[in-house]
Amino acid sequence: MKILAIETSCDETAIAIVEIKQQGKTTKFKILGNEVSSQIDIHKEYGGVYPALAKREHIKNLPLVFEKVLRKAKIREKDINKKINAIAVTTGPGLEPALWTGIVFAKELSSKYKLPIVPVNHMEGHIFSIFPKKGKNFTIKNTKELFPMLTLLVSGGHTELVFIKNWMKYKKIGQTRDDAVGEAFDKVARMMGLPYPGGPEIGKLASMERENVVPESLAQADGPSTSKNFSRNLLRADGNNISSEILEIKLPRPMMYSKDYDFSFSGLKTAVLYMIRDIGELTDDIKRKIAKEFEDAAFEVLSYKTMKAIREYKIKTLIVGGGVSASPQLKKVITNEIKKVRKSDFLKIKAHFPGRGHTGDNALMIAIAGYYQYKNKKYTTKLGSIKANGNLSL
Numbered sequence: 001m002k003i004l005a006i007e008t009s010c011d012e013t014a015i016a017i018v019e020i021k022q023q024g025k026t027t028k029f030k031i032l033g034n035e036v037s038s039q040i041d042i043h044k045e046y047g048g049v050y051p052a053l054a055k056r057e058h059i060k061n062l063p064l065v066f067e068k069v070l071r072k073a074k075i076r077e078k079d080i081n082k083k084i085n086a087i088a089v090t091t092g093p094g095l096e097p098a099l100w101t102g103i104v105f106a107k108e109l110s111s112k113y114k115l116p117i118v119p120v121n122h123m124e125g126h127i128f129s130i131f132p133k134k135g136k137n138f139t140i141k142n143t144k145e146l147f148p149m150l151t152l153l154v155s156g157g158h159t160e161l162v163f164i165k166n167w168m169k170y171k172k173i174g175q176t177r178d179d180a181v182g183e184a185f186d187k188v189a190r191m192m193g194l195p196y197p198g199g200p201e202i203g204k205l206a207s208m209e210r211e212n213v214v215p216e217s218l219a220q221a222d223g224p225s226t227s228k229n230f231s232r233n234l235l236r237a238d239g240n241n242i243s244s245e246i247l248e249i250k251l252p253r254p255m256m257y258s259k260d261y262d263f264s265f266s267g268l269k270t271a272v273l274y275m276i277r278d279i280g281e282l283t284d285d286i287k288r289k290i291a292k293e294f295e296d297a298a299f300e301v302l303s304y305k306t307m308k309a310i311r312e313y314k315i316k317t318l319i320v321g322g323g324v325s326a327s328p329q330l331k332k333v334i335t336n337e338i339k340k341v342r343k344s345d346f347l348k349i350k351a352h353f354p355g356r357g358h359t360g361d362n363a364l365m366i367a368i369a370g371y372y373q374y375k376n377k378k379y380t381t382k383l384g385s386i387k388a389n390g391n392l393s394l
Contacts, residue, residue: 001085002032003374004109005367006062008102009094009122010157011039011049013061016363017073017084020371025142027371031132033072034364037061044196048186049156051095058101066105081113086379088370091119092392093157099388107383116379118370119386123158123394124170125365126321127151128372130352132364140368142167150315152306154330155322156182156197159302161261161309162394167372170394173309174261181298182324184265188272188294192287203327205291249275249286249293256301261309268297299333307337311345318351326359 007014016034020027039057043049070076075083089106092099110117132138149164159181161174179187182199189198194205251271254264272294279286310318320334331353338351358364373379380386 001371001374002083003086003088003118003367003370004080004084004115005088005120005363005370006102006106007090007122007125007361007363007366008058008062008098008105009090009092010098010361011043011054011057012361013037013039013058013065014361014363014366015062015065015069016367017069017075018364018367018371027140027142029132029138029140029368029371031136031364032075033069034362035065035069035072036360036362037065038360040197047190047196049095051097054095055097055101058098062101062105080109081115084113084115086116086118086370086374088118088120088366088373089386090122090125090366091386092122092389094122094388094390096388096390099390103386103388107386110381110383116374116381117383117386118373118379120366120369120373121392121394122361122366123153123160123162124369126153126155126354127162127164127319128368129321129354129358129362129365130319131368132358133355146317148313148315149317149319150306150309150313151319151321152302152325152334153322154181154302154320154324156180156186156324158322159263159265160394161305163309163313168376172394173313174263174305176263176265177255178264178266179269181263181265181302182322184269184298185294185324187269191273191276192282192290194287197323199324199327202291202295203329205288206295206329209288209292249289251275251293251297253297253301253304256304261305263301263305265298268294295327295329299327299330302330303333303337306334307341310338310341310347310349314347315349316347318349320351320353321359323360325353 002017002019005016014036017032019030019032039054042057087106087110089102090099091103106117131140147166151162151164153160157180159176160172163171163173185202186196186198189201194201251268254267255262324330334351338349341347341349
């Protein structure tokens with residue numbers, strides 16, 4: 001079968017056409033067309049995504065991206081109802097004005113070409129984002145050896161730990177109680193005068209600092225740094241200006257040792273705000289130090305809670321998805337901690353991250369999730385029942 005997938009949950013207009021064949025316990029996917037039109041440059045001046053502007057851009061871009069994908073898939077518009085079996089569209093979570101543009105576009109195509117619609121949860125899409133690799137083809141083996149599975153979903157809108165007993169059987173065991181980790185990165189970057197999106201910018205500065213300083217979290221053999229000390233009594237070299245050479249940057253690790261699997265990044269963000277307020281003028285050197293400590297703090301908490309869940313639930317497969325999964329440092333921290341879990345707990349666990357180009361929002365992941373929902377009869381031709389839900393949960 002062939003699925004047309006549409007994704008407009010935030011600031012990417014994405015459409016894909018994927019051919020799927022089931023062969024025994026293996027599902028084979030062939031990418032016929034896959035396009036993403038990003039709005040990042042447009043939203044930079046606002047320091048984040050401006051919903052009304054995102055909606056306008058989606059409306060403008062959807063027909064253009066659709067035509068481009070059809071050409072790549074070598075499908076003529078008049079043959080769509082013969083070549084395509086279903087339309088998968090993101091219905092939430094996300095920005096509702098943006099979500100509605102994709103839903104309305106999907107409904108128009110459904111009505112015109114008499115095709116069923118498969119509503120897809122955006123976060124479920126991120127779970128499947130690890131499977132596409134380089135090239136046009138990839139497979140998913142429906143084997144019990146993958147389960148139980150744990151997913152760490154980290155983005156600008158979400159921070160969640162999801163236990164997966166089997167495909168389509170999800171249990172959220174932890175989530176942020178306030179800011180998502182990606183949101184915290186964007187806000188801290190803005191405090192430091194860095195452009196949007198903040199994650200990559202903070203990552204660059206943190207990486208520069210690590211080239212000169214060996215992080216305590218990587219130097220210790222017994223695990224990540226767990227310093228909770230945060231002092232605003234900063235040493236000053238001359239009573240006015242702070243010398244970065246004697247400035248010790250320490251930030252808290254909120255909720256790191258709480259008994260649950262929830263997260264909190266608002267306090268960490270506020271700690272940076274107070275630190276910047278007390279320092280005053282930020283030199284490039286101080287910016288690098290703050291970036292490194294902030295990134296270390298956020299990723300150590302994510303890693304610690306994830307490893308804790310892996311041990312408790314005897315996880316065989318870890319999936320890390322969402323925009324923040326693009327961070328090389330997060331991948332490094334998680335990978336190092338997974339190695340320790342293998343040795344100390346004798347768990348045969350494998351960790352998977354999305355390939356390059358699949359960490360952000362895309363329609364390919366919606367097509368994959370849409371296929372499995374279609375198999376479970378989760379599709380409809382009753383267009384009135386399909387609505388956007390900005391707070392949709394797994």
